[in-house]
Amino acid sequence: MTNGQPDMSAKENDYLAVHEDVVKRVLERQPADEYLYDLAELFKVFGDSTRIRILYALFESELCVGDLAGILALSPSAVSHQLKILKDAKLVRFRREGKIIFYSLDDDHVRTILSMGMEHVEE
Amino acid sequence: MTNGQPDMSAKENDYLAVHEDVVKRVLERQPADEYLYDLAELFKVFGDSTRIRILYALFESELCVGDLAGILALSPSAVSHQLKILKDAKLVRFRREGKIIFYSLDDDHVRTILSMGMEHVEE
């Protein structure tokens, strides 16, 4: 029988962390959970092919919902749902002209993020 | 009554595309669907807070599954499942040392993509 460390006392979880010192050090440097959560939420928005196609279409020009529906071969309703998600994530913005609402990419982060993704996929 | 374009003849879908010329022009410039699909798949991998936390932890140092489980307060099994997804997406790589397998970030794209996301979230 090993004589050392006999009691497992209270631990944060039941699983054995192999290198406690490493775990502790890394934990101290982690950003706030809320922050990481927001980041995941952002990428989740990019993580759908319909939304990616919308963003790529808007890459070319400002477009209204009807046009996007035509380009994606989807119902205006489906497009509108996805646009709402993109709007909430501040990835697109819009302006109204009479009955028609034109959507466009919100800022250059969007372009940059897409480009980075591209590079990784293309390798 | 407008005299022009009287017949709706055959269209790709049933929904009215408001500006046919614009639709056509944008469509011509869209990347292949398969490509956009891959891109969405990549971002989908980033779009989960557990995986984001794993990536951030690996940002600090190479880690084994047990350590990651400790850091995330998750079971090694759950961590392993997510690592498989990250491996398949070529976002992490690993090396074996005896019984232990150490994971690390695969390339600098990962860091860059995370940084871009950060900037958008922080604004």
Added chain:
DNA sequence: TGTTCATTTGAACATTTTTACATCTGTTCA
């Protein structure tokens, strides 16, 4: 060889997410 330990794998379950359909809002224009 047989045991131990780190990790992986597979199946089941719960949750989230996407799509479709119907309905509603708000603007234009007769």
Added chain:
DNA sequence: TGAACAGATGTAAAAATGTTCAAATGAACA
């Protein structure tokens, strides 16, 4: 005002995803 139209929204059904639990793999070492 009210008909027509662009777009938004709620919700239910369908599809995809994450976590857990149990069992399997595979390397190390007695």
